[in-house]
Amino acid sequence: MSKTTRVIVVGAGIAGLAAASRLQSFGYTVTVLEGRDRIGGRIHTDRSWGVPVELGATWVHGMDGNPVMDLAQQWDLETVTTDYENLWLYDTKGVALEDDDQVELEEQFWEALDEVEELVEQMDEENEADISLQTALDIVLSKWELSAQDRRELDYAIASLIEHEYAADSADLSCYHWDEGEEFDGEDGLFPKGYDQLVTAVAKDLDIRLEHPVKAVEYQQTGVRVQCQDDTFEADYAIVTVPLGVLKAGSVTFSPALPDAKQKAIHRLGMGTLNKVVLRFPKMFWEKSAEVIGYIPKKKGEWVEFFNFYPITKQPILVGFNAGSYAQTLEDWSDEKVVAAAMQTLRTIYGAKVPNPTHHCITRWRSDPFTQGAYSFLATHATDEDYDRLAEPVGDRLFFAGEATSRQYAATVHGALLSGWREADRIHNLD
Ligand SMILES: Cc1cc2nc3c(=O)[nH]c(=O)nc-3n(C[C@H](O)[C@H](O)[C@H](O)COP(=O)(O)OP(=O)(O)OC[C@H]3O[C@@H](n4cnc5c(N)ncnc54)[C@H](O)[C@@H]3O)c2cc1C
Numbered sequence: 001m002s003k004t005t006r007v008i009v010v011g012a013g014i015a016g017l018a019a020a021s022r023l024q025s026f027g028y029t030v031t032v033l034e035g036r037d038r039i040g041g042r043i044h045t046d047r048s049w050g051v052p053v054e055l056g057a058t059w060v061h062g063m064d065g066n067p068v069m070d071l072a073q074q075w076d077l078e079t080v081t082t083d084y085e086n087l088w089l090y091d092t093k094g095v096a097l098e099d100d101d102q103v104e105l106e107e108q109f110w111e112a113l114d115e116v117e118e119l120v121e122q123m124d125e126e127n128e129a130d131i132s133l134q135t136a137l138d139i140v141l142s143k144w145e146l147s148a149q150d151r152r153e154l155d156y157a158i159a160s161l162i163e164h165e166y167a168a169d170s171a172d173l174s175c176y177h178w179d180e181g182e183e184f185d186g187e188d189g190l191f192p193k194g195y196d197q198l199v200t201a202v203a204k205d206l207d208i209r210l211e212h213p214v215k216a217v218e219y220q221q222t223g224v225r226v227q228c229q230d231d232t233f234e235a236d237y238a239i240v241t242v243p244l245g246v247l248k249a250g251s252v253t254f255s256p257a258l259p260d261a262k263q264k265a266i267h268r269l270g271m272g273t274l275n276k277v278v279l280r281f282p283k284m285f286w287e288k289s290a291e292v293i294g295y296i297p298k299k300k301g302e303w304v305e306f307f308n309f310y311p312i313t314k315q316p317i318l319v320g321f322n323a324g325s326y327a328q329t330l331e332d333w334s335d336e337k338v339v340a341a342a343m344q345t346l347r348t349i350y351g352a353k354v355p356n357p358t359h360h361c362i363t364r365w366r367s368d369p370f371t372q373g374a375y376s377f378l379a380t381h382a383t384d385e386d387y388d389r390l391a392e393p394v395g396d397r398l399f400f401a402g403e404a405t406s407r408q409y410a411a412t413v414h415g416a417l418l419s420g421w422r423e424a425d426r427i428h429n430l431d
């Protein structure tokens with residue numbers, strides 16, 4: 001490698017920043033081109049209420065051996081552990097479920113998944129084509145004797161434990177592959193002073209050009225040309241870290257066109273939707289120590305959980321989560337209508353006297369042109385090899401990083417971080 005070897009990194013999310021900082025430490029000349037007026041991408045801490053509010057990633061999933069924790073230690077960033085099992089669950093009428101009923105519901109959920117696994121094994125033996133996880137669940141549950149309320153309860157568990165995690169309806173997840181991938185052990189944690197501290201630390205001393213949305217990437221044997229609205233940048237290599245949703249939309253063009261296998265992988269993989277409705281109230285009216293408030297709705301997937309951020313922020317803040325098609329529907333609603341829908345659920349649980357929030361903040365990750373969704377998932381007919389296809393370099397000039405290139409840890413901050421380091425090492429090993 002010569003000192004003048006230049007690398008352009010497209011995107012200043014954690015993957016792009018990790019790649020850039022590692023390459024810079026190796027001695028490369030690195031320029032990061034970012035479309036937004038801020039760094040961090042899907043790590044976005046809003047501080048306008050005087051306390052950190054996470055609009056994108058919140059948790060470090062599995063703290064043992066997690067590279068995010070290594071960085072937290074290196075930069076002396078405070079983390080705290082969380083426990084989603086600290087859950088208060090309410091039925092459709094707003095009545096709290098007894099502990100025994102909660103345990104029974106969870107057991108039923110795991111039993112249903114065990115039966116789905118048996119069905120999938122049988123389908124695999126008979127070489128049957130992929131179907132959605134929802135279709136598989138429907139096949140299994142059609143043999144159970146379930147009342148409408150039993151089914152609502154199971155649907156709640158499916159929404160909360162699967163659809164919120166994968167940011168997709170179970171009707172869109174592959175029954176063969178939906179839960180492939182690995183996890184780090186240990187508890188989950190978060191940064192009480194903001195996830196953006198991690199981003200700021202990794203971005204230190206980098207040459208980052210904000211408000212430089214990349215329109216086109218040309219690559220040939222001798223190097224790359226990256227075109228923004230007003231500027232063109234040339235370099236020896238480029239690492240593209242734009243989200244899968246942006247690749248799907250074709251808002252960055254590649255010349256020559258990307259190989260067929262990569263284009264097919266982009267098409268097959270799913271880009272999910274997960275959104276937050278952050279509500280700040282004049283006072284608390286919910287259980288002070290609960291971490292999660294669960295609700296079994298009449299309609300599948302609507303307002304199934306609110307997270308209590310009082311213990312972290314010492315402010316009366318609740319964060320409602322919605323995923324998949326319902327989250328997408330809400331993106332077209334006005335803020336007032338979304339808040340009213342959230343309040344209807346909260347008033348069903350806590351009574352008509354619950355006050356209106358004084359402040360709200362609503363994410364719309366699907367409509368965001370620089371993300372076009374929340375994170376990737378294994379859609380029906382996709383396999384985890386598609387993540388590898390997305391990660392595959394093209395012509396030893398063009399490299400790809402980002403959560404959707406991480407076969408092991410897709411859809412996470414640590415997956416994105418590791419993918420950035422992976423591509424920096426790949427370029428370094430070429431030189
Ligand atoms: C609501 C939500 C909750 C989440 N919760 C968690 C969680 O609790 N824990 C967890 O581990 N993960 C979570 N995730 C996932 C995690 O945030 C992502 O996997 C990770 O941050 C992705 O990093 P990245 O660098 O791959 O992509 P990004 O952070 O999206 O970075 C890509 C960058 O490219 C930029 N870009 C896009 N197009 C262009 C263009 N044309 N030109 C230039 N720049 C461009 C974008 O603006 C962005 O800055 C969550 C995500 C969301 C949306």
